[in-house]
Amino acid sequence: xxxxxxxxxxxxxxxxxxxxxxxxxxxxxxxxxxxxxxxxxxxxxxxxxxxxxxxxxxxxxxxxxxxxxxxxxxxxxxxxxxxxxxxxxxxxxxxxxxxxxxxxxxxxxxxxxxxxxxxxxxxxxxxxxxxxxxxxxxxxxxxxxxxxxxxxxxxxxxxxxxxxxxxxxxxxxxxxxxxxxxxxxxxxxxxxxxxxxxxxxxxxxxxxxxxxxxxxxxxxxxxxxxxxxxxxxxxxxxxxxxxxxxxxxxxxxxxxxxxxxxxxx
Amino acid sequence: xxxxxxxxxxxxxxxxxxxxxxxxxxxxxxxxxxxxxxxxxxxxxxxxxxxxxxxxxxxxxxxxxxxxxxxxxxxxxxxxxxxxxxxxxxxxxxxxxxxxxxxxxxxxxxxxxxxxxxxxxxxxxxxxxxxxxxxxxxxxxxxxxxxxxxxxxxxxxxxxxxxxxxxxxxxxxxxxxxxxxxxxxxxxxxxxxxxxxxxxxxxxxxxxxxxxxxxxxxxxxxxxxxxxxxxxxxxxxxxxxxxxxxxxxxxxxxxxxxxxxxxxxxxxxxxxxxxxxxxxxxxxxxxxxxxxxxxxxxxxxxxxxxxxxxxxxxxxxxxxxxxxxxxxxxxxxxxxxxxxxxxxxxxxxxxx
Numbered sequence: 117x118x119x120x121x122x123x124x125x126x127x128x129x130x131x132x133x134x135x136x137x138x139x140x141x142x143x144x145x146x147x148x149x150x151x152x153x154x155x156x157x158x159x160x161x162x163x164x165x166x167x168x169x170x171x172x173x174x175x176x177x178x179x180x181x182x183x184x185x186x187x188x189x190x191x192x193x194x195x196x197x198x199x200x201x202x203x204x205x206x207x208x209x210x211x212x213x214x215x216x217x218x219x220x221x222x223x224x225x226x227x228x229x230x231x232x233x234x235x236x237x238x239x240x241x242x243x244x245x246x247x248x249x250x251x252x253x254x255x256x257x258x259x260x261x262x263x264x265x266x267x268x269x270x271x272x273x274x275x276x277x278x279x280x281x282x283x284x285x286x287x288x289x290x291x292x293x294x295x296x297x298x299x300x301x302x303x304x305x306x307x308x309x310x311x312x313x314x315x316x317x318x319x320x321x322x323x324x325x326x327x328x329x330x331x332x333x334x335x336x337x338x339x340x341x342x343x344x345x346x347x348x349x350x351x352x353x354x355x356x357x358x359x360x361x362x363x364x365x366x367x368x369x370x371x372x373x374x375x376x377x378x379x380x381x
Numbered sequence: 382x383x384x385x386x387x388x389x390x391x392x393x394x395x396x397x398x399x400x401x402x403x404x405x406x407x408x409x410x411x412x413x414x415x416x417x418x419x420x421x422x423x424x425x426x427x428x429x430x431x432x433x434x435x436x437x438x439x440x441x442x443x444x445x446x447x448x449x450x451x452x453x454x455x456x457x458x459x460x461x462x463x464x465x466x467x468x469x470x471x472x473x474x475x476x477x478x479x480x481x482x483x484x485x486x487x488x489x490x491x492x493x494x495x496x497x498x499x500x501x502x503x504x505x506x507x508x509x510x511x512x513x514x515x516x517x518x519x520x521x522x523x524x525x526x527x528x529x530x531x532x533x534x535x536x537x538x539x540x541x542x543x544x545x546x547x548x549x550x551x552x553x554x555x556x557x558x559x560x561x562x563x564x565x566x567x568x569x570x571x572x573x574x575x576x577x578x579x580x581x582x583x584x585x586x587x588x589x590x591x592x593x594x595x596x597x598x599x600x601x602x603x604x605x606x607x608x609x610x611x612x613x614x615x616x617x618x619x620x621x622x623x624x625x626x627x628x629x630x631x632x633x634x635x636x637x638x639x640x641x642x643x644x645x646x647x648x649x650x651x652x653x654x655x656x657x658x659x660x661x662x663x664x665x666x667x668x669x670x671x672x673x674x675x676x677x678x679x680x681x682x683x684x685x686x687x688x689x690x691x692x693x694x695x696x697x698x699x700x701x702x703x704x705x706x707x708x709x710x711x712x713x714x715x716x717x718x719x720x721x722x723x724x725x726x727x728x729x730x731x732x733x
Binding site for chain 2: 159160163164165172185186188189192194196199201202204205206207208209210212213214216219222224225228242246247250262265269272
């Protein structure tokens with residue numbers, strides 16, 4: 117169980133004002149909200165990049181403030197928004213970085229580390245890429261490799277910040293399928309920040325709607341992804357009906373002109 | 382050339398490499414490089430205005446090590462042991478220091494263009510060393526220490542100027558280095574000009590010179606060994622930081638501590654090198670780059686391999702410097718810049 121309790125954070129102005137959320141094992145939580153709503157800040161606090169000004173984060177009942185870097189690193193797999201890598205590390209070397217916290221500071225990776233890396237690469241279908249330099253990968257390959265590094269940790273919590281931002285639709289679906297399998301099917305705690313409302317509705321077990329540093333609503337996709345709530349949060353016109361294939365909420369965006377036409381009908 | 386085609390060119394070279402670094406591969410690589418260092422070392426001792434037989438060189442060195450008296454002529458024994466050997470040892474120390482400092486700055490700043498010379502750190506060290514020379518010439522240790530302080534202060538300033546809300550681009554950082562370098566160089570020139578009588582020798586030292594200051598060798602070697610060891614102990618952390626500081630933090634690296642230690646150690650290396658040999662450019666740029674190209678980007682290899690390769694390279698450059706226009710000598714900084722500047726241009730085109 118991951119518990120975030122009444123977390124506050126500010127840069128020059130407040131970014132998070134009292135966010136609380138709980139995610140259980142086997143749950144995949146989608147964090148949704150417009151740009152600047154505090155989504156990334158919230159997950160940076162969860163993974164420990166930022167320290168909250170007030171409030172705290174508990175992992176399996178243990179306060180994360182009381183853990184060392186290495187201790188928390190053994191629990192958390194984190195895939196950040198894509199960053200430029202200028203050094204031609206091989207994919208294998210990159211994925212093995214996920215084993216850092218399991219290792220001594222000096223020396224080399226053990227056979228077990230290599231096995232964990234290979235397993236992570238199998239899960240993300242990146243085994244073929246092992247000897248390639250990460251600088252040479254396509255956007256989709258790089259996202260999968262970053263996920264592989266997070267999985268090599270063997271995390272209790274998997275946190276992804278916009279993992280499908282640079283992917284085509286087929287890769288988007290595939291990425292969410294993999295993440296769902298790893299979390300919902302394998303009993304890991306999953307958190308994903310995304311702008312893809314329909315993918316979130318389809319794959320997430322619960323949804324968090326954020327606006328201006330506060331949590332507007334939380335619950336199952338069906339409870340939360342309603343027309344009125346989504347309109348308020350995103351400040352744009354949209355329609356919600358039911359996806360005939362899966363029964364999940366289906367969100368259709370409506371451009372201002374179309375919205376006028378609808379009203380006049 | 383587009384980045385992608387250049388990258389795939391690198392990839393085709395890298396394609397022959399194994400997937401990851403192992404202890405065995407590290408050992409083999411370092412052994413090969415050490416053998417090369419030894420061979421170049423013996424040749425450096427033999428070549429010069431007075432050519433000495435390789436056998437004689439070996440005999441003098443062996444005699445030195447075992448404490449017996451060499452069968453070589455006293456002149457030759459003197460040239461090898463007292464003139465060339467200290468100079469070769471100095472080139473080894475300075476070359477190792479500059480190459481490792483370069484590799485460390487590159488990893489910390491996530492920028493393959495970083496180098497103590499380009500970042501202005503060498504100028505900062507030179508300013509420190511000159512200030513110490515002018516004001517406290519009595520203590521031999523004061524110069525490397527002051528150079529270290531100058532180097533550390535400079536990298537702090539350049540780092541802050543190179544920062545950007547989005548994390549700082551490669552070009553912004555290099556630009557900050559160029560500006561600080563220009564500023565510090567002007568101050569150095571000002572100080573040198575007003576220093577008077579010793580102007581010529583100080584100027585020569587500034588461009589890079591291996592001939593003087595052998596009395597500082599033990600102190601400088603100690604600085605350099607400490608600096609390299611400190612950086613090597615953080616090589617795994619540096620590997621992670623190369624791919625992003627926040628990622629490294631989440632994966633368990635104490636990034637603040639690694640940053641502090643490695644910045645200080647790299648400044649120590651630069652300070653030590655500059656204090657004895659002036660601001661020799663480009664070693665920190667070319668050597669780590671060549672090592673990565675041939676052996677991969679894992680810092681557990683890049684750091685020690687750069688140390689040995691940098692030592693060999695500078696020894697070679699110094700041998701060239703004192704033989705090409707013999708009996709006169711070129712400044713070694715001229716030699717390294719002639720090799721290094723084209724490499725920098727190539728790298729700049731590739732990364733931007």
